[in-house]
Amino acid sequence: MSVVKRPEGKANWYLPGILTGMMITIKHMIFNLTHRKQMITIQYPEERYPYSDRFKGNHILTVKKDGSLRCTACMLCATYCPAECISITAAEHDDPSVEKYPISYEIDILRCVFCGLCEEACPVDAIRMGPEHQTAAIAGENFIYDINKLAYRSGLKGGVQSKVDDEERHSRGL
């Protein structure tokens, strides 16, 4: 049986050991109190983490200059969606220069996997993945986002316009 001989004398005092261990904690506490901007904790509801431009958040339907939807109801996003969460109802437009437009554009946000394939499939830059993080909501609320929520919600300030112009697109034959 091996017996460990503990050193006698000063090392028997436990209080210095505790204080030495607490020094690390106290040092971090004082550093955090005096250097608030270098603190790594993000105080979430007050301050937000800055996302990159490529962040895939809640969807945005872009609008034209007159405020109507840019979407032409070509169903490419609904066909390409791996989760099958997009449902579009198309209709004929009164204006003869516009072929089709969506009466209803609904995304079931509980099925969506935020992969961004709808954004890649769209030929007219009508749907984008926005900069907001995914939402949490109480069960029983409306989880099927319609056009009002996707294109004209209050965070977008009346809709996001695409930089690609329609006339330029037609002249290039796209």
Place this chain on the structure above:
Amino acid sequence: MTWLTARYEDVVSRLEQNHHFPWIMSVGCCSHEIQNSSLATYDWQRLGVDDVSTDPTQSNLLILGGWINTERAQEIKYVYDQMRKPTAVIAIGACAISGSPYKALIDAPSVHGEVIKAEDIVPVDIYVAGCPPRPESILSSILELQKKLKPGPSHREVLSEALRN
């Protein structure tokens, strides 16, 4: 002087409005986000979620995430029945909510198993959409849960408005 005649249950329910003991049953990438939201950067102890307990009978917040197959469904039901009442349930991610990343298994259950929605097993209070959701979404789900337990403006909102004015 109403606190003198308050019942024990009232006191406990008032204390539990802003204090949750989580029990995490999660697999896959959602569990990484749950761990992230409990660590230093997105510290969910600021919002009143305590450390992970070692016993489900002491917990009152069940956090579900990831693909739920038949075996996990039995485990989740078994754990949920043991947990302290009232139990709040948060379902995180598209797998647990609707199983849409494995929708081929929803349409035709095969030898690889089948996918069960969380709402078919336990009553879910808060849904967090995303695949996986950001830690901010998980923190906001806890704020939504506290709003559901105690309607009206929270202490945090009252304090931030008072500081603004």
